[in-house]
Amino acid sequence: MEEDIERVLVDEQVIHKRLDVMALEIRKDFPGEVLVVVVLMKGAFVFAADLLRRVPRMLEMECINVASYHGGTESSGVVSFLDHKLPDVKSRKVLVLDDILDTGRTLKAVVDRLYQEGASEVKTGVLLSKDKPHTDNIAADYVGFLIADEFVVGYGLDYQGRYRNLPYVGVLKAEAQ
Numbered sequence: 001m002e003e004d005i006e007r008v009l010v011d012e013q014v015i016h017k018r019l020d021v022m023a024l025e026i027r028k029d030f031p032g033e034v035l036v037v038v039v040l041m042k043g044a045f046v047f048a049a050d051l052l053r054r055v056p057r058m059l060e061m062e063c064i065n066v067a068s069y070h071g072g073t074e075s076s077g078v079v080s081f082l083d084h085k086l087p088d089v090k091s092r093k094v095l096v097l098d099d100i101l102d103t104g105r106t107l108k109a110v111v112d113r114l115y116q117e118g119a120s121e122v123k124t125g126v127l128l129s130k131d132k133p134h135t136d137n138i139a140a141d142y143v144g145f146l147i148a149d150e151f152v153v154g155y156g157l158d159y160q161g162r163y164r165n166l167p168y169v170g171v172l173k174a175e176a177q
């Protein structure tokens with residue numbers, strides 16, 4: 001697996017240090033609230049696990065499945081909600097966690113949908129944000145790292161279902177794609 005990686009972009013220790021800071025910000029921004037944290041599967045599962053264990057607050061975690069990539073390295077542009085039912089967020093403060101902000105279509109679709117479902121406030125957190133214009137200028141409230149516009153894997157992010165278990169974020173070799 002590691003032999004397919006061209007270079008490490010964000011290493012494990014750097015990620016963990018950054019998560020300490022992000023967790024502190026989240027703690028301060030939601031004093032006393034029982035937050036609903038909506039984790040976008042599957043890409044955000046490692047990020048969410050490591051981040052939420054650093055947030056010593058009562059919270060409810062829900063996972064939802066959305067798809068915008070269909071196996072390749074380009075976003076299809078269509079965001080589909082794959083669950084029969086979404087979590088009940090009526091009048092709740094919600095924090096959405098995703099792995100990466102690329103075109104921004106996924107976060108925009110999810111945030112719009114959660115407001116439609118009656119959330120009182122929706123904030124967003126991503127481990128990575130690509131340095132490019134995003135749909136409707138959407139920006140995440142909490143961003144781990146700003147990265148160049150290239151396809152990355154690891155720390156939850158996949159290429160065709162693989163590489164999610166790499167402990168760092170890296171760039172795949174061209175011959176592995």
Ligand code: 5GP
Nearest residue numbers: 043075101102103104105106151152157158
């Ligand atoms: P967006 O809707 O912002 O274009 O894309 C968001 C989703 O596309 C992310 O949740 C992630 O699943 C996927 N994605 C975007 N960029 C990358 C990337 O560089 N690597 C991987 N593995 N997935 C990506």
Ligand code: MG
Nearest residue numbers: 040041043099
């Ligand atoms: Mg995703």
Ligand code: MG
Nearest residue numbers: 043069157158
């Ligand atoms: Mg994917």
